[in-house]
Amino acid sequence: MHTIYDFLKFPAKGLTLIQTVPAMKAPLLIAMVCLILTSCEEENKPPVCHIKSPADNSIFRLGDVIEISVGASDEDGDIKEVTVYVNNSVVTGLQSTPYIVEVSTEAYGTGTYVIEAMAIDDGRLKASDEIEVRVNPLEVPYVYTGEISSISSVSVNSSGNILSDGGAQVIERGFCWGMEQDPTLLDSHVIASEVGEGLFEAFIYGLECSTNYYFRAYATNSVGTGYGESKAFTTGYLLVVTTSPVTEKTETTAQCGGTVIENCGIPILAKGICWGTAHDPDIAGMKTEEGGEAGSFVNTLTGLETGVLYYVRAYATVNEGRHMATRLI
Numbered sequence: 001m002h003t004i005y006d007f008l009k010f011p012a013k014g015l016t017l018i019q020t021v022p023a024m025k026a027p028l029l030i031a032m033v034c035l036i037l038t039s040c041e042e043e044n045k046p047p048v049c050h051i052k053s054p055a056d057n058s059i060f061r062l063g064d065v066i067e068i069s070v071g072a073s074d075e076d077g078d079i080k081e082v083t084v085y086v087n088n089s090v091v092t093g094l095q096s097t098p099y100i101v102e103v104s105t106e107a108y109g110t111g112t113y114v115i116e117a118m119a120i121d122d123g124r125l126k127a128s129d130e131i132e133v134r135v136n137p138l139e140v141p142y143v144y145t146g147e148i149s150s151i152s153s154v155s156v157n158s159s160g161n162i163l164s165d166g167g168a169q170v171i172e173r174g175f176c177w178g179m180e181q182d183p184t185l186l187d188s189h190v191i192a193s194e195v196g197e198g199l200f201e202a203f204i205y206g207l208e209c210s211t212n213y214y215f216r217a218y219a220t221n222s223v224g225t226g227y228g229e230s231k232a233f234t235t236g237y238l239l240v241v242t243t244s245p246v247t248e249k250t251e252t253t254a255q256c257g258g259t260v261i262e263n264c265g266i267p268i269l270a271k272g273i274c275w276g277t278a279h280d281p282d283i284a285g286m287k288t289e290e291g292g293e294a295g296s297f298v299n300t301l302t303g304l305e306t307g308v309l310y311y312v313r314a315y316a317t318v319n320e321g322r323h324m325a326t327r328l329i
Helices: 023-041
Strands: 003-010 015-022 048-053 059-061 065-073 079-086 089-094 099-104 111-121 126-136 142-149 156-164 172-178 188-191 198-204 212-220 225-227 231-234 239-243 254-262 268-276 295-301 311-318 321-328
Touching: 048 111, 065 079, 065 111, 065 126, 079 099, 089 099, 142 212, 142 225, 142 231, 156 172, 156 212, 172 198, 188 198, 239 311, 254 268, 254 311, 268 295
Parallel strands: 048 126, 059 126, 239 321
Antiparallel strands: 003 015, 048 065, 065 099, 079 089, 079 111, 111 126, 142 156, 156 198, 172 188, 172 212, 212 225, 212 231, 239 254, 254 295, 268 311, 311 321
């Protein structure tokens, strides 16, 4: 009977087999050796596990619900279970996809959460992933006080911006004002027409003319009311000056007057008529002057020259500036 000389080597086990066997039994021996080699070389690989969401170092507010999503797979087997932990406490064990669980922050409070996911395959091999998230307490809204515009004697337009709702929905926003710094809702206030974050505006009415005020934006959520920086503004006043027609002209004189109207009780320091040969004369040139009271008045212009064209206008001077109206002789 013929024989063959076999030289077989088992790298995984470090074995070498040298044997002479009958030729008719060689196929059986080779098959057995292949089976041994396969069992020696193939090993169960561990699963793969990673936390898909939330992202590491995410920030939440107390009251939020954190959705934890886990990805798990096994190249040469099946995932038997995915267990989710928060701060070393088991939240749940998941036996099938999707591996998703929701965690209420009300149950764990504020602070740092260590979230761990562990996957176990059918060969009892394990893999895990771990992240940290931060849960902050709810706060009052963070508010910015904008600028004042459209200032009149009795109203202004105010602006503000809610930069953060503090983790809770803004249920009211607006502006408060008063004559003392840092006004609150106990003082006068106006509610803006819309709620939520972002820019907002509102008109403040019922002010006194020529008066200094402080105002600031505010916003309220379930925690309380947050205020922006206090800013100051001064309301305007109404001062109207009109020039009357020139009358009783002579070679060297003429009559001219005007009317002064104001609504704020601001002292009128002086009023009168100014004139000159240039357009828009002012009180630096020739002028008349009389005491300060609102109402109509008539003055005599003197020192005029025959045949010369003059420009005239009434004026009124107050402690906060002057207003003039122009009329041509």
